[in-house]
Amino acid sequence: MKTFKLEGTPRTDLGKKAVRELRKQSLIPAVLNGGQIVELPFKGKLNAGEKLVEMENNKGIIVTDFTVSKDSVRKLVYTPDIYAVELTIGDKKVMAVLKDIQFHPVNDSILHMDFLEVNEEKPVVMEVPVALEGHSEGVRAGGKLSLSMKKLKVKAVYTNIPERLVINIDNLGLGKTMQVGDLHFEGLELMNAKNAVVCAVNLTRAARGAQAKGN
Template sequence: MKTFQLEGTPRTIAERSSEQKKAIKALRKEDLIPAVLYGGTENIPFTVSNDAVRKLVYTPEIYAIELTVGKKKTMAIVKEIQFHPVNDNILHMDFLEINDQKPIVMEVPVALEGHSEGVKAGGKLSLEMRKLKIKALYTKIPEKLVINIDNLGLGKTMQVGELHFEGLEIMNAKNAVVCAVKLTRAARGAQAKSGK
């Protein structure tokens, strides 16, 4: 997994919720995103700039984040991002402190490799799950899960239960379909002719 450098500025949280709302509104006007780091001895509220997180958020890749908030340096991952329902601006971010002793759960992109038998026979390859939920130590999590589809025949599917990756536990339902080779009209026609 790649590492992303991110610097945050510590912030204080107001006691009264009305003051807190005003403070957060003011932060967003300055193009800052309120964020919280969880998972340590205490939760740490801080802010990050929109520009600083753009390459972290709007990418298909996953990162371990080298996060610096004030004088505290830690490794973290993005736990949750809240977007504005209309303009899609980032409203809030949650980060989770990680270490190489405790496993974490993270969504990892799926990459298909090989030439499916079913596609060679005229079928259409369909990727049903772009990401899989993985539980492992963050040092063991790959940038993507590579799945070989050479033996995937026409009209066949590959389910989560058929996959195995060393040192990783897949958290998705075992019967969930990861990819499939669907019959096309041409493939159905060819199949019907060969069946006669």
């Protein structure tokens, strides 16, 4: 997976008025989840933008609010690629992945971004683009290839997640489908339903005609 460098500014004023002012300045409010888990009551010191969210069993997790500029995230958002984000917020540097984006319902401007801190030990769930390779025998016989799932949901440590899930379709016959359960990728757990169809070679009128003549 490629790496994307992003710089953010800690955000301490979380009110609605402050958010409106940020957006006027072409800044986007964002949050970093998945931070350090601590015992409560917390006796340490929180940095600018950090807050403590209470969990169960007398534990809490440190969440960071920050802002990024619209220009800085353009190539991260408007792309089919996925990235590991080298995120710098003030003096804090972490690796993260983009988990969610909220868009304005009318003009599609970015309203909010959610990032998740990652490391080389804790698995993360991400959607990864699918890339088909090879020459299907069903297409050679006159069928039409269709890709039903352009992305698959995988679970793995972020360092094991590839830029693409490459699927060979050489042996995909006429009228046949390839399902999630047919696929295996080393170091990855596929999270989609096993019977979900990823791609298929559909019968065309010409292929049906050729089959009929052959019979």
